[in-house]
Each structure stands twice: as structure tokens, then as C-alpha cells.
Amino acid sequence: GDSVTQMExxxxxxxxxxxxxxxxxxxxxxxxxxWYVQYPGEGLQxxxxxxxxxxxxxxxxxxxxxxxxxxxxxxxxxxxxxxxxAVYFCALxxxxxxxxxxxxxxxxxxxxx
Amino acid sequence: DAMVIQNPRYQVTxxxxxxxxxxxxxxxxxxxxxxxxxxxxxxKLLFHYYDKDFNNEADTPDNFQSRRPNTSFCFLDIRSxxxxxxxxxxxxxxRELANNEQFFGPGxxxxxx
Numbered sequence: 001g002d003s004v005t006q007m008e009x010x011x012x013x014x015x016x017x018x019x020x021x022x023x024x025x026x027x028x029x030x031x032x033x034x035w036y037v038q039y040p041g042e043g044l045q046x047x048x049x050x051x052x053x054x055x056x057x058x059x060x061x062x063x064x065x066x067x068x069x070x071x072x073x074x075x076x077x078x079x080x081x082x083x084x085x086a087v088y089f090c091a092l093x094x095x096x097x098x099x100x101x102x103x104x105x106x107x108x109x110x111x112x113x
Numbered sequence: 114d115a116m117v118i119q120n121p122r123y124q125v126t127x128x129x130x131x132x133x134x135x136x137x138x139x140x141x142x143x144x145x146x147x148x149x150x151x152x153x154x155x156x157k158l159l160f161h162y163y164d165k166d167f168n169n170e171a172d173t174p175d176n177f178q179s180r181r182p183n184t185s186f187c188f189l190d191i192r193s194x195x196x197x198x199x200x201x202x203x204x205x206x207x208r209e210l211a212n213n214e215q216f217f218g219p220g221x222x223x224x225x226x
Contacts, residue, residue: 004155036217043117043203043217044156089155099210100170103155 002027006090006104013080013111021075021107023064023090031092033057033066033073034101038087047075047088051095082111116140117218119204125224126194134189134221136204144210145187147179148203150220156203162187163210191223199225 007022025031032051036044048057053068062077073090090104118137126132136145144163148156160169162181176198178190191198201220207213 041219043119043219044205045217046214095211100158101156101215103157105153105155 002031002092002094002102004090004092004102004104006107008105008107009087010108010110013109015082015111015113016079017111019075019077019080019084019109021088021090021109023073023075023104025071025073025090025092027071027092027094029094031094033064034091034093035062035064035073035075036089036091036103038089038106040086044089080109080111082113085109085111117204117206117216119202119218119221121221122219123222123224125226126191127226128196129193132191132194132223134191134202134223136187136189136218137185138204138206138216139185140206140208140216141184142206142208142216143184144207144213145181146205146207146215147177147187147189148205150201150203152200159189194223194225196225199223 003026005024034049035047037047038044048059050057050066053066056065064073064075087106087108089106091101093101120135146161147159150156158170159173176192180188201222203220204218205215207215
């Protein structure tokens with residue numbers, strides 16, 4: 001079945017450090033890929049998405065590129081801030097299939113000043 | 114602001130005592146979803162409603178039921194909670210099933226004593 005594997009956390013970085021959170025997927029079709037973020041006490045919010053190979057999703061300084069050859073969608077940010085502390089979820093969905101979101105287990109990120 | 118609201122945010126129940134979790138939305142979306150997220154695990158879809166049509170995931174236990182009396186509200190009923198049902202329960206909505214962003218509520222954390 002479809003699945004998402006995420007880098008295990010927690011991840012702790014200093015402010016202004018470079019961030020990478022790895023995500024790889026297994027899917028039977030051609031998935032759309034997503035990163036969701038969950039700030040403390042809040043629901044999941046869509047951070048960025050990509051719907052086909054080589055697409056780059058970007059938002060709030062975060063980027064992720066859909067790499068079909070490596071079945072990956074790694075999240076990156078060049079300079080993290082304390083306000084980026086949250087849990088990050090990678091997810092996929094098969095368009096025009098059952099449309100179900102399949103999530104990874106999440107990576108908790110803590111940024112220290 | 115249009116949003117997805119979940120009440121209560123924290124719910125404590127006793128083993129075997131029925132419990133109901135509530136979700137409401139002001140987005141006027143057609144689809145409402147319930148996810149279960151156990152500690153350090155990925156959110157797992159339990160079921161969804163498209164308008165009044167109920168769609169159960171194949172591996173959702175019979176102990177979990179749902180009601181959608183109108184567009185705005187959706188309830189999750191756990192008929193006889195077990196210790197293994199302790200989790201965060203997330204409600205989400207989307208305008209349509211296909212290729213539509215899901216908007217999540219903040220979740221209800223359920224404790225079973």
C-alpha cells in the first residue's frame with residue numbers, strides 16, 4: 001500500500017541553521033505530495049505541496065522538490081527561526097484515486113535562540 | 114475567520130463509557146473527515162462524509178461511529194472506549210473530495226481511564 005517515511009525526530013537546531021527533514025514515499029500511482037505543519041496547540045496546516053515530478057513547492061522560506069527518481073520530497077529551509085518550532089508531517093495523496101491523505105509519523109522540530 | 118472548531122479540546126472518559134467528540138465548520142465545505150492520531154504515529158483516517166454520504170475506512174473498528182446532522186457539524190461517537198483508543202482526534206474539511214486542500218481543526222485529545 002501507499003506509505004510515507006519521515007526522518008525521525010526530534011530535531012533541535014540553533015536559530016539561522018539550515019534545515020532538512022527527509023521524506024520518502026511508496027505509492028502505486030502518481031501521488032501529489034504535501035508538507036503539513038502543526039504548531040503547538042493548533043491543527044495541521046498545509047505548508048506546501050507539489051503535484052508532479054520536478055515541481056518545487058515553497059512557502060514561508062520552506063521548499064521541497066518532488067523527486068520521482070528517488071521517490072523523495074525533502075523539506076528544506078535556509079535559515080530557521082524560533083517560530084518554526086513545530087511538528088512537520090509529510091503526506092501523499094493519489095489524485096482521482098481514493099483521495100485519502102497518507103501521512104508520515106511527523107518530525108518534531110525545536111529551534112533554540 | 115472561517116475555521117474548523119473542535120470541542121472539547123481535552124476529553125477524559127472511563128473505560129467502556131460512551132463518548133462523543135464534536136466538530137463544526139464555518140467553511141461550508143462538502144467533505145468532513147475524522148482522523149485518529151496516536152502518540153508519535155501518523156494521523157490515520159477513520160471515515161469521511163461527502164455531504165450526507167458516509168464513507169468508512171475498511172480497517173476502522175465498529176466501535177467508532179459518526180453522525181453529520183447538517184453541513185456544519187460532524188460528531189465522532191466511540192461506543193465503548195478502550196485504553197487503546199486514547200489518542201488525538203482530528204477533524205478536517207475540504208470543499209470537494211478531488212484535488213482539494215484539507216483544513217484541520219486543533220484536535221481533541223482523548224484520555225481513557
